[in-house]
Amino acid sequence: MSADEQTKLQPRIELETIGLQAYFGETRAVHGVSLRMPRHRLTALIGPSGCGKSTFIRCLNRLHEEIPGARAEGQVLLEGEDIYRRGVDPVLIRRRIGMVFQRPNPFPTMSIYENVASGLLLAGVKDRRTLDPIVERSLKQAALWDEVKDQLKRTGTRLSGGQQQRLCIARALAVEPPVLLMDEPTSALDPISTARIEELLLELKKAVTVVMVTHNMQQAARISDQTAFFLLGDMVESGPTDAIFTNPKDQRTEQYITGRFG
Amino acid sequence: MKADRIFIQILRAAAGVSLLILAAFFIQMFWSSLPALRAAGMSFFSGTDWDPNQDVFGAGAFIYGTLVSSLLALLIAVPISVATALCLTEIFPAKIAGVISFLVEMLAAIPSVVFGLWGVFVLSPLLRSSVQPFLSERFSWIPLFSGPPLGIGMMSAGVILAIMITPTLTALAREVFLSIPTLQREAAQALGATRWETIWIAVLKNAKSGLWGAIILGWGRALGETMAVTMVIGNRPQISASLFAPAQTLAAVLANEYAEATSDLHLSALSALGFTLLLVSTIIHLGAKFWIRRGRES
Ligand SMILES: Nc1ncnc2c1ncn2[C@@H]1O[C@H](COP(=O)(O)OP(=O)(O)O)[C@@H](O)[C@H]1O
Ligand SMILES: [Mg+2]
Numbered sequence: 001m002s003a004d005e006q007t008k009l010q011p012r013i014e015l016e017t018i019g020l021q022a023y024f025g026e027t028r029a030v031h032g033v034s035l036r037m038p039r040h041r042l043t044a045l046i047g048p049s050g051c052g053k054s055t056f057i058r059c060l061n062r063l064h065e066e067i068p069g070a071r072a073e074g075q076v077l078l079e080g081e082d083i084y085r086r087g088v089d090p091v092l093i094r095r096r097i098g099m100v101f102q103r104p105n106p107f108p109t110m111s112i113y114e115n116v117a118s119g120l121l122l123a124g125v126k127d128r129r130t131l132d133p134i135v136e137r138s139l140k141q142a143a144l145w146d147e148v149k150d151q152l153k154r155t156g157t158r159l160s161g162g163q164q165q166r167l168c169i170a171r172a173l174a175v176e177p178p179v180l181l182m183d184e185p186t187s188a189l190d191p192i193s194t195a196r197i198e199e200l201l202l203e204l205k206k207a208v209t210v211v212m213v214t215h216n217m218q219q220a221a222r223i224s225d226q227t228a229f230f231l232l233g234d235m236v237e238s239g240p241t242d243a244i245f246t247n248p249k250d251q252r253t254e255q256y257i258t259g260r261f262g
Numbered sequence: 263m264k265a266d267r268i269f270i271q272i273l274r275a276a277a278g279v280s281l282l283i284l285a286a287f288f289i290q291m292f293w294s295s296l297p298a299l300r301a302a303g304m305s306f307f308s309g310t311d312w313d314p315n316q317d318v319f320g321a322g323a324f325i326y327g328t329l330v331s332s333l334l335a336l337l338i339a340v341p342i343s344v345a346t347a348l349c350l351t352e353i354f355p356a357k358i359a360g361v362i363s364f365l366v367e368m369l370a371a372i373p374s375v376v377f378g379l380w381g382v383f384v385l386s387p388l389l390r391s392s393v394q395p396f397l398s399e400r401f402s403w404i405p406l407f408s409g410p411p412l413g414i415g416m417m418s419a420g421v422i423l424a425i426m427i428t429p430t431l432t433a434l435a436r437e438v439f440l441s442i443p444t445l446q447r448e449a450a451q452a453l454g455a456t457r458w459e460t461i462w463i464a465v466l467k468n469a470k471s472g473l474w475g476a477i478i479l480g481w482g483r484a485l486g487e488t489m490a491v492t493m494v495i496g497n498r499p500q501i502s503a504s505l506f507a508p509a510q511t512l513a514a515v516l517a518n519e520y521a522e523a524t525s526d527l528h529l530s531a532l533s534a535l536g537f538t539l540l541l542v543s544t545i546i547h548l549g550a551k552f553w554i555r556r557g558r559e560s
Contacts (some may be wrong), residue, residue: 091455101448
């Protein structure tokens with residue numbers, strides 16, 4: 001097999017955790033998780049609530065440590081580079097990794113335009129001729145452009161919940177991050193908004209590596225390529241989504257996906 | 263339910279009573295001000311001469327002193343309070359922040375006469391012996407810092423007012439910052455904002471209208487503060503460009519002259535000062551409310 005074919009079958013690993021542990025003070029919420037997240041694939045994290053999915057995903061952009069008393073151990077490799085290595089500035093890491101939260105959180109004092117541009121403004125890009133096309137592209141990517149193109153100067157908090165969440169996706173995409181983290185991005189939304197976001201994720205993952213927490217197993221089955229099942233701070237098993245859902249290796253995974261607990 | 267209805271009626275009555283008291287207060291103040299206002303006419307507000315023995319009543323210098331001393335206080339207290347509150351909510355570890363918050367609240371409980379004493383014995387001498395000579399040596403070409411360094415005067419009043427309103431302002435600003443959802447901070451952090459950028463984008467920008475509200479409350483307190491001010495401001499009805507010069511405020515002159523007022527016209531003039539103070543506070547309060555609301559809607 002040629003190297004080229006090899007990479008086709010085995011996509012490059014964009015993001016990988018090795019023995020990742022996360023603590024809140026003395027309490028350990030994530031117990032040594034090793035997971036590979038391939039490039040331009042959507043990895044879904046599932047599991048009952050409180051099992052450490054949010055904590056895990058928040059370690060991937062070093063947001064976890066912003067909580068007072070919280071810290072992480074182990075390695076997280078972003079394109080082979082350990083982002084927990086000493087001397088790495090978490091701020092620079094976060095510029096390369098987009099994040100979308102469970103509840104939409106646009107900046108209420110900023111217009112729609114400024115919200116989308118905020119990451120670039122932070123990076124020092126101020127020229128409107130540069131910003132305009134990026135804002136448009138990002139809003140189009142987030143499937144929001146048609147709805148807001150005539151009200152870019154209005155504040156983003158007047159939009160509906162689903163639109164606000166797509167605005168947050170556009171905001172995250174504007175800096176063209178290679179990785180997008182999403183923590184239950186649709187759990188606060190109605191089914192129609194959820195469907196729109198799922199559609200746009202299927203499109204997005206052609207260009208972006210997505211890691212998504214979801215409490216909704218149908219959602220994981222519909223849109224993810226790889227699924228990891230978490231339980232009580234451990235990652236029980238991970239693998240291709242169809243394999244996890246049709247033929248799980250671990251009994252606990254099977255019990256969870258067949259709805260027998262969680 | 264019947265109990266509910268009764269309860270609501272009681273609440274209504276309570277609200278009505280406070281409204282009534284306020285209205286009665288305004289009317290009463292105005293009523294007892296009338297003789298002096300009639301005698302002095304508009305010059306009561308514009309005139310700057312105040313000589314009860316000659317029945318000359320011009321409150322202009324007091325209005326000026328009230329506004330300038332309180333604005334000076336805000337100018338000093340707002341940056342300090344906002345910075346302190348930011349340290350408490352965004353920077354210091356919870357334990358240290360708790361101790362400092364407690365100390366700040368203790369400061370707010372110190373009676374104003376104690377601040378006044380401190381102003382007389384510590385602040386004014388300090389201003390006289392070092393701060394004012396320094397300023398007048400280097401910046402004497404600025405009228406604000408001209409004239410002899412007396413210690414007591416507008417600057418002392420402004421500083422003491424600043425110290426008095428700082429605890430309240432800090433506590434209010436802290437509440438405003440605490441009410442901002444963590445999710446806003448995380449939105450900024452996740453975009454790669456530094457600590458300062460996060461404070462700017464997620465905290466200060468979102469706190470703007472709340473902070474204005476806090477500033478207005480602090481201003482109200484500075485406008486009406488009497489005891490400490492009268493002890494350090496020099497009690498002279500004059501409008502001077504210099505911050506070193508003695509001045510006088512509405513509240514302070516009321517406290518000074520009330521006991522000695524003998525003529526009916528003098529008493530009426532003092533009522534008119536009270537009425538003016540009430541008017542100034544109300545105008546500032548309503549104006550600020552209106553302005554904040556407009557800002558929020560646009
Ligand atoms: N800020 C926090 N402080 C202390 N413990 C926390 C905090 N956030 C979450 N935890 C604990 O960490 C564990 C994992 O939580 P989380 O990662 O939010 O789970 P999930 O997202 O899978 O529902 C839970 O036991 C939770 O109680
Ligand atoms: Mg969660």
